[in-house]
Amino acid sequence: MLESNFEKKFHELINDAELPQPQKEKLYLLARRSRDNQKKLQAKFNSLQQSIDYLRLGVKYLIFDLEATRRENQQLREKLRKDSE
Numbered sequence: 001m002l003e004s005n006f007e008k009k010f011h012e013l014i015n016d017a018e019l020p021q022p023q024k025e026k027l028y029l030l031a032r033r034s035r036d037n038q039k040k041l042q043a044k045f046n047s048l049q050q051s052i053d054y055l056r057l058g059v060k061y062l063i064f065d066l067e068a069t070r071r072e073n074q075q076l077r078e079k080l081r082k083d084s085e
Helices: 003-016 021-084
Strands: none
Touching: 003 021
């Protein structure tokens, strides 16, 4: 369910409920806090996802560099072996 649909249904439910005004206000307050906390959680999740993506990219670069270094070392060993013969 989309967030806008959820909020619309939630407001309809609260308005249709047979609750005294203080309890309705309390329910609205809790709903707003819940929405704010959900938005903060979503923002933190997005930030975490970006950090993970950045980490993955960094690991890929490190693996590429490691493989290149291994190839270079192997080539130098072969050259040293040929030179010593």
